[in-house]
Amino acid sequence: MTQEHISLTPQEVINLNAYPIEDTSTPEYAALVERLRAELDTRQYVALPDFIRQPAREQAVAQVEGILDQANHNRSDRNCYLHRKPDPSFPSDHARNIFHSASSRMLAADLLPLSSPLKTLYYWDNMKQFVAGIVGVDRLFDNDDPMQPVNALCYMDGDRSAWHFDSTNAFTMTLMLQAPEEGGRFEMVPNTRSDDDQCYERVARVMQGDTDDAVEVGREEGALCIFRGCNSLHRVSPVEGDRLRIMGVFVYENEPGVIGDPEVNQTVYGRRTAMAV
Numbered sequence: 001m002t003q004e005h006i007s008l009t010p011q012e013v014i015n016l017n018a019y020p021i022e023d024t025s026t027p028e029y030a031a032l033v034e035r036l037r038a039e040l041d042t043r044q045y046v047a048l049p050d051f052i053r054q055p056a057r058e059q060a061v062a063q064v065e066g067i068l069d070q071a072n073h074n075r076s077d078r079n080c081y082l083h084r085k086p087d088p089s090f091p092s093d094h095a096r097n098i099f100h101s102a103s104s105r106m107l108a109a110d111l112l113p114l115s116s117p118l119k120t121l122y123y124w125d126n127m128k129q130f131v132a133g134i135v136g137v138d139r140l141f142d143n144d145d146p147m148q149p150v151n152a153l154c155y156m157d158g159d160r161s162a163w164h165f166d167s168t169n170a171f172t173m174t175l176m177l178q179a180p181e182e183g184g185r186f187e188m189v190p191n192t193r194s195d196d197d198q199c200y201e202r203v204a205r206v207m208q209g210d211t212d213d214a215v216e217v218g219r220e221e222g223a224l225c226i227f228r229g230c231n232s233l234h235r236v237s238p239v240e241g242d243r244l245r246i247m248g249v250f251v252y253e254n255e256p257g258v259i260g261d262p263e264v265n266q267t268v269y270g271r272r273t274a275m276a277v
C-alpha cells in the first residue's frame with residue numbers, strides 16, 4: 001500500500017522558499033552556506049527549521065508507519081563508546097564502565113519505498129552540494145550500501161538512546177519527520193572531548209547525570225539537523241506517549257562506492273544482506 005505514493009520532486013520536498021538551494025550560483029546561496037558552515041563550526045550542530053514541506057513530511061510519515069513492523073528493534077546497554085561490555089582494566093566509575101540502556105527501531109534504506117521523500121532529498125545533487133558546503137568539503141557522494149544511505153529511526157513510548165559519541169562519520173544529518181508527544185529531546189554537550197584529549201572525567205560526569213553543559217537542539221517537525229557527534233556526547237531522552245518519534249537519517253561519503261561492513265549492518269539492521277526487491 002505504501003508503494004502507491006508517487007515520487008515527489010525535490011522542489012515538492014524541500015522548502016526552497018526558505019532554503020534557495022536550486023540555483024547554487026546566487027549570492028543568497030553563498031551567504032546561506034557560509035552562515036550555516038560558521039554556525040556548525042562554532043556550535044558543533046546546526047538546525048534548519050522548516051526544511052521540508054508539509055505534504056512531503058506527511059507522505060514520509062505515512063510510509064514509515066505502514067512498514068514499522070519490519071523495523072529492527074535495537075536494544076542494548078552500552079557505554080558512550082558504543083561498547084556493550086565493561087573494561088575491568090578501568091575503575092567501575094570510569095567513563096568506559098558507565099552503561100545506559102538504549103532502545104530504538106531502525107528501518108533500512110531497502111525497506112523504504114522508492115517514492116519516499118527521504119530518498120528524493122538524499123539523491124538530489126543540489127542537496128549533496130549544499131551539505132558539502134556546510135560541512136566544509138569539496139564534494140560528497142552517495143553511500144552505495146543497500147541498507148545504509150537513508151534510514152528511518154523510530155522511537156516508541158519508552159525508547160531512548162544512551163549518551164554516546166558517534167564512531168565513524170565526521171558529521172551526521174537527520175530530519176525530524178514526526179515529534180513525539182513528550183520527551184525525545186535531542187541533547188548534546190558540544191566538544192565534550194577533543195581529538196587529542198579523551199576528557200574521561202568530564203565524560204563520566206555527564207554520564208552520571210551532570211548535564212549543566214548540555215544544549216537542547218531544537219527539533220521541530222520538518223527540521224534538518226547537521227551535527228558533529230564524534231567529540232560531542234549526545235542522546236535522545238526517553239520518548240513518552242503514543243506518537244512515534246520518527247527521524248530520517250542520511251549518510252553521505254567522502255568518496256564514491258562506499259558500502260557497509262556486514263558486521264555493522266548485522267548489528268544495526270539485524271541482517272547482512274539486502275531484501276530482495
Ligand SMILES: O=C(O)CCC(=O)C(=O)O
Nearest residue numbers: 166172186229236247249
Ligand atoms: O535520533 C536522533 O535525534 C539522533 C540519533 C543519533 O544519535 C545519531 O544518528 O547519531
Ligand SMILES: [Fe+2]
Nearest residue numbers: 165166229234
Ligand atoms: Fe549519534
